[in-house]
Amino acid sequence: MAQKRVSLFVTCLVDQFYPEVGEATVRLLRHLGVEVDFPADQTCCGQVALNGGYRSHATAVAKRFVEVFRGSEAIVAPSGSCVATIHAHYGDLLRGYPELAEEVASLQARTYELSQYLVDVLGVENVGARLPSPARVTYHDCCHALRDLGVGAQPRRLLSAVDGAELTEMKDSASCCGFGGTFSVKFADISSAILREKLHNVEATGADVLTAVDSSCLMHMGGALRRQGSRTRPMHIAELLCEGIEGERA
Amino acid sequence: MTDVLSAHFKEQAAEAIGNATIQESLDRLVNFRQGRVDAIAEYGQERWDALSQSAREIKRETLEHLDYYLDELSRNVERAGGHVFFARDAAEANEYVAKVAADNGVKTVTKSKSMVSEEMGIADVLESMGIEPVETDLGEYIIQLAREAPYHIIAPALHKSKEEVSELFERILGTPAESDITALAGVARKVLREKFLEADMGMTGANFGVSETGTIVMVTNEGNGRMCSSLPRVHVATMGMERVIPRLRDVATYLPLLTRSATGQRISSYVSFVTGPRRSDEEDGPQEFHLVILDNGRSRMLADPELREALYCIRCGACLNACPVYGKVGGHAYGWVYPGPIGAVVTPSLVGVPKAKDLPFASTLCGACRDVCPLKIDIPRMLLKLRSDAVEGPAETRVPRRVESLMMRAWRRTVAGPRLFSLAGKVTSAAQWPLSRRGSLRWLPPPLSGWTRTRDFPRAAMRPFRARWRKDEGNRGG
Numbered sequence A: 001m002a003q004k005r006v007s008l009f010v011t012c013l014v015d016q017f018y019p020e021v022g023e024a025t026v027r028l029l030r031h032l033g034v035e036v037d038f039p040a041d042q043t044c045c046g047q048v049a050l051n052g053g054y055r056s057h058a059t060a061v062a063k064r065f066v067e068v069f070r071g072s073e074a075i076v077a078p079s080g081s082c083v084a085t086i087h088a089h090y091g092d093l094l095r096g097y098p099e100l101a102e103e104v105a106s107l108q109a110r111t112y113e114l115s116q117y118l119v120d121v122l123g124v125e126n127v128g129a130r131l132p133s134p135a136r137v138t139y140h141d142c143c144h145a146l147r148d149l150g151v152g153a154q155p156r157r158l159l160s161a162v163d164g165a166e167l168t169e170m171k172d173s174a175s176c177c178g179f180g181g182t183f184s185v186k187f188a189d190i191s192s193a194i195l196r197e198k199l200h201n202v203e204a205t206g207a208d209v210l211t212a213v214d215s216s217c218l219m220h221m222g223g224a225l226r227r228q229g230s231r232t233r234p235m236h237i238a239e240l241l242c243e244g245i246e247g248e249r250a
Numbered sequence B: 001m002t003d004v005l006s007a008h009f010k011e012q013a014a015e016a017i018g019n020a021t022i023q024e025s026l027d028r029l030v031n032f033r034q035g036r037v038d039a040i041a042e043y044g045q046e047r048w049d050a051l052s053q054s055a056r057e058i059k060r061e062t063l064e065h066l067d068y069y070l071d072e073l074s075r076n077v078e079r080a081g082g083h084v085f086f087a088r089d090a091a092e093a094n095e096y097v098a099k100v101a102a103d104n105g106v107k108t109v110t111k112s113k114s115m116v117s118e119e120m121g122i123a124d125v126l127e128s129m130g131i132e133p134v135e136t137d138l139g140e141y142i143i144q145l146a147r148e149a150p151y152h153i154i155a156p157a158l159h160k161s162k163e164e165v166s167e168l169f170e171r172i173l174g175t176p177a178e179s180d181i182t183a184l185a186g187v188a189r190k191v192l193r194e195k196f197l198e199a200d201m202g203m204t205g206a207n208f209g210v211s212e213t214g215t216i217v218m219v220t221n222e223g224n225g226r227m228c229s230s231l232p233r234v235h236v237a238t239m240g241m242e243r244v245i246p247r248l249r250d251v252a253t254y255l256p257l258l259t260r261s262a263t264g265q266r267i268s269s270y271v272s273f274v275t276g277p278r279r280s281d282e283e284d285g286p287q288e289f290h291l292v293i294l295d296n297g298r299s300r301m302l303a304d305p306e307l308r309e310a311l312y313c314i315r316c317g318a319c320l321n322a323c324p325v326y327g328k329v330g331g332h333a334y335g336w337v338y339p340g341p342i343g344a345v346v347t348p349s350l351v352g353v354p355k356a357k358d359l360p361f362a363s364t365l366c367g368a369c370r371d372v373c374p375l376k377i378d379i380p381r382m383l384l385k386l387r388s389d390a391v392e393g394p395a396e397t398r399v400p401r402r403v404e405s406l407m408m409r410a411w412r413r414t415v416a417g418p419r420l421f422s423l424a425g426k427v428t429s430a431a432q433w434p435l436s437r438r439g440s441l442r443w444l445p446p447p448l449s450g451w452t453r454t455r456d457f458p459r460a461a462m463r464p465f466r467a468r469w470r471k472d473e474g475n476r477g478g
């Protein structure tokens, strides 16, 4: 098999708030024999601006993204939502640059959410992870990963293969956690009401760990779990899959 | 036109969230959701998707040549002896209906459920003329007595408990308290039966207007549509101009999509086809038939390639049932006739973004609505489009937001390169230090205080990923 190379798009949230998720992603990919680089010029995918209605800003950021990742063989991000922005919206955003159309299409075809890359491209299901002590794990389907990218089966396969993890489905795993970016602040009451129901389903599983493919949803659900003093711990899937594997640090 | 209260979305939403009876009633949406899932499973997913695809195709074709099909519909209604009126807006439509009522010396109007007549606000107009409008769909009747707007496209009185209905009947009709739903329906039936016999004019909506035959099709579960269209002397049907479908056989495409998505039924209890008034050789039916076709902003949506597909909507209500936001705030929060995800698109599109400025933003963009929509309408994408209209659009759609747009401009400069981006991270991290406890923040100042009321916020990392990468590995790419 030819040496696989990927560029990590770490996402702005992981970069600034959850760097350990980025490190885990790198470790995991290297552990599986993939060469990883990190284009240092990267910043954000533009989703923040797009969702806020600032299309022109989002367009500028999208254009920049295309340029930064121009030379990358494949791009992997530990986020379904950011990858979905590229897949579902870069076409619209960059419509005014017909000269980029082909490049955008190729970028979209080369950009993967982490679990998607592991399962669909590498064909790996068992990454060799082993939890330090047995734990019950429940998986939340992040909206954009599930509905824009069709990512649902991949993370579950990966998690099922983790030694010591007992994957337990929650009720309505595909229902939104109420985050929605600035929605969670602008409409805090509604967001919190949706979140309450979600966490009820999470906690009903008795899970030790709540995992997902997006740090943003985990930040949202985890922030409330912490506030409530819940024993359920939020953990990004990259970190969970890194448990017990040998590998160099990022 | 019915008053637009969408500007008060936030207050209205907060009220619903704090109301236990309403939250309990919204929990019942799970029955609609399950009904739909089962009905599609029975139909077969593949067949369903194919049906959905042909329905989209028909709509695309029809809207592409809408002028042609509306003209054909109108000629065929007239050929069958009916009258057609094209109303540019709600006021014109109301004026026409008022005139028909006045010309016919009408005293009582029975109405069957119609979103378009809600949009027009015709009941108030008739009342002001001294004419009694009576809603005959049980749910609509309940909210008419309560003087409220419909709560849900399919279940207008979804938010009312049977105790509330009983109390309402007791207070307004003077009937004894009943705790049984069938008994309550019986009370309404008795009152409505008299009204049916007394009415000089019936008003209905139209789920479809078939252009090749000039037929309007009504889908109901109570048979009241049929009573309204056949008993009184005059029948006035109102429909949005996007309701036209080319052929009678197209009904077979839309009907299963509608009933299975709406209530999980294979078919509704009644499907009525009305072509013109009573013929000379017929004994029953109205002497006059009028079809009012309403624009009221729909042409604008039609002309906008990013909103046009919202006109594919067949008002099944599935997107409301699936929506996490509707599931918490209910129908009245949206402040006009159309609630839920499709309402968040239709309302700003019809009444103007500034009057409904919160609606495009009041969504997590989770996409559940698009998933369940039988016409696969990409509602989240349309909400994004309306958001950009509010923020960057022409003056008539823009909603001023000074501070936010300044922040956004600063953000754009920040993400324009890694240097400022890293710096911004450091500043954030440093600023958060005094507020944080064991890696997270329990309080943040406005506008972020809404977050920290119920959730801890993470502290920005002291060393972001990019710093770690450089230190440990050196930059091999980029």
Ligand code: SF4
Residues within 6 Å of the ligand: B261, B312, B313, B314, B315, B316, B317, B318, B319, B320, B342, B369, B372, B373, B374, B375, B376, B377
């Ligand atoms: S948008 Fe789709 S799901 Fe919502 S009411 Fe219309 S047809 Fe039904």
